């Protein structure tokens with residue numbers, strides 16, 4: 021009885037092409053929609069380097085590494101965003117075939133795997149990331165940006181956020197009639 | 210050593226298949242299995258390898274062209290450029306069965322010179338060509354196959370990171386590798402085109418002809434401007450690389466700028482379009498990075514657990530004749546290619562295979578081309594098929610990964626035919642292979 | 650007995666089929682033999698465990714593997730002093746001087762102080778020898794490298810060459826082959842003459858410096874200190890002897906391979922520039938200026954540079 025009610029309720033939600041959103045989603049959304057602007061920044065500085073090298077004949081020593089750095093941040097936070105959108109790549113042949121209660125069990129297992137994986141990354145990498153950060157480890161180049169010092173801790177933070185977001189997804193999707201992927205353009209006003 | 214590496218390899222594959230079959234995202238499934246592998250085989254202190262691999266991947270320069278290509282493709286797709294291009298192609302080819310498919314394959318072959326890595330081209334074609342081919346009622350499986358198989362040529366036609374890494378790993382001439390890869394690359398392309406032409410004639414419903422009457426030459430010419438923006442972008446990207454203005458990765462950045470300028474001059478550039486393309490790029494980059502990471506961590510863990518030695522011992526245990534040995538190696542590449550990405554295979558297998566290949570007196574350039582063609586198969590072969598992942602990361606949600614893989618079968622056969630040709634008739638590929646003579 | 654033999658996991662950036670890889674494999678065999686079978690080495694090539702050569706040191710620090718067999722040059726982001734345990738740029742004329750440096754009073758202590766700070770111990774060096782510049786235009790002397798647009802390894806080398814008027818370009822290693830083909834860069838600092846020749850880089854770029862002078866990266870064997878201390882004395886001896894032999898082997902081997910490449914390249918019409926004594930001195934002076942800058946970066950760097958300078962004076966290099 022309750023199940024049917026919930027199902028109707030959720031179908032309404034789904035049909036609006038919108039979905040429940042809580043503070044965890046808001047954090048992911050805020051991060052993602054801020055960090056994504058680094059992509060045009062990468063293009064801009066890249067053009068600056070080409071201009072300086074080809075036209076001015078004064079190549080820079082920092083563009084290459086800045087691009088690497090910014091892109092790395094994008095991939096990591098992009099991983100969190102992809103988790104929120106349920107757009108990580110998976111094979112749904114069997115998943116689509118089984119009943120909804122079985123799907124919930126599959127979802128539960130998936131989430132446990134992701135959480136265990138995140139725990140392994142964080143547990144195994146904690147010491148290394150901490151050491152890099154505390155020693156402000158640099159990239160061993162002329163410009164010498166602190167890429168290891170920042171990217172290793174950021175990797176752990178993003179993996180943690182992926183795990184949190186996955187648990188959040190599980191809770192939200194548990195009541196839904198069917199898990200669905202969300203269209204990123206819906207995020208844009 | 211409580212668990213044998215052979216047993217562990219089986220646990221690994223079975224566990225991985227079990228997890229991905231119930232719908233665990235593949236990046237996390239392989240990352241998790243990698244963690245299990247090091248935990249069981251080495252101990253908890255070795256879990257640090259997960260962060261090492263994550264970090265190493267995140268700061269890989271050649272990967273940078275992925276978000277750039279996705280951005281370029283998203284902009285093209287969101288504007289009307291892609292639509293106009295295919296309207297123009299359709300205007301000219303509406304009465305030629307399979308014509309649009311053939312042109313797509315040809316475009317992909319030309320664009321293969323723009324990108325050195327797998328992915329850039331596929332997202333480009335996936336966003337531009339796929340929706341348009343579906344709009345023109347092309348069969349979905351066939352469209353997907355054309356896009357992914359010809360899009361994979363990005364790593365066959367120079368420049369190619371696969372060949373560069375192979376050249377660096379084996380200290381063979383990258384220039385030679387680039388030269389020698391062209392003929393097999395074009396052969397794959399030619400076979401894809403032949404396949405499209407034959408198959409669509411046997412089963413016309415796969416590529417229906419337009420019901421509309423044929424256009425007059427004047428009408429056809431009026432469609433031609435639709436070809437200009439894409440041609441312009443391709444010329445700018447290729448020109449940037451080959452005239453020495455930019456590197457391969459920077460050229461993708463030039464492509465983004467060229468696309469933005471063209472869209473702006475067509476008065477199609479809106480804030481929403483820009484933001485939307487950006488958001489899609491961001492999402493797709495995160496998706497791609499995560500699944501690539503899963504594959505690299507698995508390779509690292511397997512390497513640490515002694516995988517390469519196991520692979521070498523397995524292959525040498527048979528005491529085969531040289532040519533059978535090469536054949537066995539190709540089989541192992543095919544198996545590994547199903548579960549791993551090509552970088553993992555280079556690192557895992559080359560340390561054990563190459564010394565054997567060289568000791569038998571085979572040409573390392575020839576072996577490199579064999580490897581490169583073999584990796585073309587690996588891009589398509591399930592369950593770990595990078596071409597499918599790249600396409601999936603940008604395809605409409607209703608196209609599932611299974612749908613994508615279903616379209617691949619005939620194209621894998623084409624790649625295997627070329628693989629066999631390079632293996633058994635090296636002299637027909639190019640003049641430079643005439644020195645190929647096994648010493649024993 | 651071999652039943653309770655210990656196995657060390659050692660990771661190198663070299664590929665198994667390269668000459669260096671073969672020397673590393675021989676090193677593994679030697680260690681087992683010299684230790685009477687009580688110590689085995691499992692060698693991982695092409696940085697295949699860690700995925701990135703610069704991170705192999707970290708893997709050994711963390712204990713994922715036992716020893717790092719890449720080079721100290723990758724670690725200058727941790728401490729600038731590692732430059733002087735790796736590529737003593739503009740310093741030595743040949744690898745033998747640098748091997749000998751470790752025997753100079755105070756040298757081993759200064760190096761140990763640096764490595765131990767990161768929980769690691771330097772066991773020894775193996776040094777292939779000077780690298781050669783590849784170029785599409787003649788670079789016979791210091792004036793000719795003014796405005797020379799070349800791919801330079803990041804760090805001190807870019808500093809020295811900038812000071813001499815060149816225009817170093819920061820570029821990913823993987824982009825270099827195509828960039829050399831398209832003329833995006835005039836040249837590159839890539840590897841030894843022999844390796845560059847094997848890589849086919851002289852088909853478009855018809856000039857090279859030889860014998861080299863600008864860069865001589867030392868590869869090192871550095872072990873996790875905890876692991877190192879647990880080894881029995883004879884096992885440590887086996888490792889020390891093993892790396893010493895690897896050093897002598899690789900140095901002579903690369904000399905021979907370079908000599909073969911010289912013959913082939915000359916026959917092919919490639920020009921090899923042997924820089925004059927005066928020009929080499931100009932380069933060394935620019936390098937010594939850079940050293941002074943480098944000394945400010947960390948106390949360990951200052952200590953190592955002082956000892957290198959003292960050794961070079963004692964040896965008559967300076």
Ligand code: NA
Nearest residue numbers: 321324363368
């Ligand atoms: Na290419």
Ligand code: NA
Nearest residue numbers: 546587590593
């Ligand atoms: Na595959």
